[in-house]
Amino acid sequence: MNAPVSHCALRLDPAIRDDARRRLLSVKGHxxxxxxxxxxxxxxxxxxxxxxxxxxxxxxxxxxxxxxxxLRNHVVTAHERGDEEVIVAELMEVLKYR
Amino acid sequence: MNAPVSHCALRLDPAIRDDARRRLLSVKGHxxxxxxxxxxxxxxxxxxxxxxxxxxxxxxxxxxxxxxxxLRNHVVTAHERGDEEVIVAELMEVLKYR
Amino acid sequence: MNAPVSHCALRLDPAIRDDARRRLLSVKGHxxxxxxxxxxxxxxxxxxxxxxxxxxxxxxxxxxxxxxxxLRNHVVTAHERGDEEVIVAELMEVLKYR
Amino acid sequence: MNAPVSHCALRLDPAIRDDARRRLLSVKGHxxxxxxxxxxxxxxxxxxxxxxxxxxxxxxxxxxxxxxxxLRNHVVTAHERGDEEVIVAELMEVLKYR
Known part of the structure; x- marks a missing residue:
């Protein structure tokens, strides 16, 4: 369980993906x-x-x-996967000025 | 000069309107x-x-x-027009949490 | 009334100054x-x-x-004073990333 | 390793605590x-x-x-501790409107 997993394996949850799509279609309309x-x-x-x-x-x-x-699917499990350095760095980048 | 002017007379500058349109088209594409x-x-x-x-x-x-x-076209002249109350209130509303 | 007025003449309203002071004392305590x-x-x-x-x-x-x-005391009267260029520029600077 | 750990055990790293203190002293001075x-x-x-x-x-x-x-010390290990629900909820709360 501690073997580093390729980042490509981290996928956005399908239900959230659908919800995000619906909302972004509405953003586009707006x-x-x-x-x-x-x-x-x-x-x-x-x-x-x-x-x-x-x-x-x-x-x-x-x-x-x-x-x-x-956070729920990928960040809280980062230590187990062994990619916590990357996970934290990219998260901090994305949260800047939010 | 102090007579209140209809808000309808306050128009977004045409050059800025064009620029905003170009940028929003790019936002839409994004x-x-x-x-x-x-x-x-x-x-x-x-x-x-x-x-x-x-x-x-x-x-x-x-x-x-x-x-x-x-700011340049409507806010700095609000006192002359006499609609400063409305101008300040709606501006503060729009600036909230920006 | 259109003669440019020294910026030094633009003062924060005393009542607001007192209110800001009270609030900042509380911020300091926090x-x-x-x-x-x-x-x-x-x-x-x-x-x-x-x-x-x-x-x-x-x-x-x-x-x-x-x-x-x-906004109420200085920005809406900027055109009358003739310092609207400075007023708008410094306001935009302060509003950035707010 | 999956046994839930008391939240009290999650402490701010001492070096960061010192850095935060120095910076907040400067904020107070400001x-x-x-x-x-x-x-x-x-x-x-x-x-x-x-x-x-x-x-x-x-x-x-x-x-x-x-x-x-x-993130580095507590969030990436939350699944191992078993407190990921709380960790994610409180983090989202704190990140709101940032």
């Missing part, structure tokens, strides 16, 4: 909505800022789901 | 890229997190452009 | 509390992280108060 | 500096905002150190 807003000459800055903030929130929600799944 | 990643069964959580972070950065860049334009 | 926690050998990482997060929230609250006051 | 600034009647809002941002950055740096240490 971005298309902002693009349509921006075709209107009279669009107001703050309305654009509000929409960007909403998309940002939805995006962070996807990130949260994937992060929790990664 | 989101589609993540959606394709998520179709792969062996996709690795951290690779998804990295892409989400990149999209988030691009989105914040658009927000920054629009915000700067709003 | 930091001292974390320092005491860190003298205990058995302190748990997550308890420290929770306290840091709480201080961060309190600090952001002070920033929010000062920002709102700045 | 907050005291802002408090002195706020005694000056002519203090300018943006100067306060800049200092708050600097303290925030220093505080996040401490959080980063403690987080990395926690």
């Amino acid at each position: 971005v298309e909505g902002i693009l349509r807003m921006l075709e209107t000459e009279s669009v107001y800055c703050v309305d654009v800022l509000k929409q960007i903030k909403a998309v940002d929130g939805a995006l962070n929600k996807v990130g949260e789901l994937v992060l929790r799944c990664h | 989101v589609e890229g993540i959606l394709r990643m998520l179709e792969t069964e062996s996709v690795y959580c951290v690779d998804v997190l990295k892409q989400i972070k990149a999209v988030d950065g691009a989105l914040n860049k658009v927000g920054e452009l629009v915000l700067r334009c709003h | 930091v001292e509390g974390i320092l005491r926690m860190l003298e205990t050998e058995s302190v748990y990482c997550v308890d420290v992280l929770k306290q840091i997060k709480a201080v961060d929230g309190a600090l952001n609250k002070v920033g929010e108060l000062v920002l709102r006051c700045h | 907050v005291e500096g802002i408090l002195r600034m706020l005694e000056t009647e002519s203090v300018y809002c943006v100067d306060v905002l800049k200092q708050i941002k600097a303290v925030d950055g220093a505080l996040n740096k401490v959080g980063e150190l403690v987080l990395r240490c926690h």
Whole structure:
């Protein structure tokens, strides 16, 4: 159980993958909505800022789901696999400025 | 000069509007890229997190452009127009947790 | 009224200054509390992280108060004073990564 | 090795504890500096905002150190100890809005 396992074996959980896909499709739709807003000459800055903030929130929600799944499935078992150095380094990189 | 002006008169600058559109098209393309990643069964959580972070950065860049334009064109003149109460309140709302 | 005014004339509102002072005294006390926690050998990482997060929230609250006051008293009148270039530039700098 | 271990046994690494203490002492000094600034009647809002941002950055740096240490010493071994549920839940809580 302590033999290092190839990183390729660490896969995002299928159920979370489906959920993330659904949410990102909605994010994409939301971005298309902002693009349509921006075709209107009279669009107001703050309305654009509000929409960007909403998309940002939805995006962070996807990130949260994937992060929790990664912690649960791969990070808590890293010592057993022997790849904890890589796991911690890449996690810290991804969490920066979050 | 102190007569309140309809909010509808406050428009996002056309050049910034074009720039924001270009950038959001690229954000949309990026989101589609993540959606394709998520179709792969062996996709690795951290690779998804990295892409989400990149999209988030691009989105914040658009927000920054629009915000700067709003400050320059509408906020610094709010007292002259007489709508400073609304301008400050909606700006604080949009800046929350940014 | 359009003559540029020295930046030195832009002062933080006294009431907000008092409020900020009270809140920062509490932030200081909170930091001292974390320092005491860190003298205990058995302190748990997550308890420290929770306290840091709480201080961060309190600090952001002070920033929010000062920002709102700045917008209300100095930013919305910048065009009248003629210093809008500086006002917008320094505001964007301070808002970065917030 | 799979027997659940009391949470009390999870301690912040002494070297990191010392580093965090040094940094928090400096954060405390910085907050005291802002408090002195706020005694000056002519203090300018943006100067306060800049200092708050600097303290925030220093505080996040401490959080980063403690987080990395926690990941390395406690999270990657959570499955072996059998407390992964708690470890993941409390970590997600602390990372929220970071």
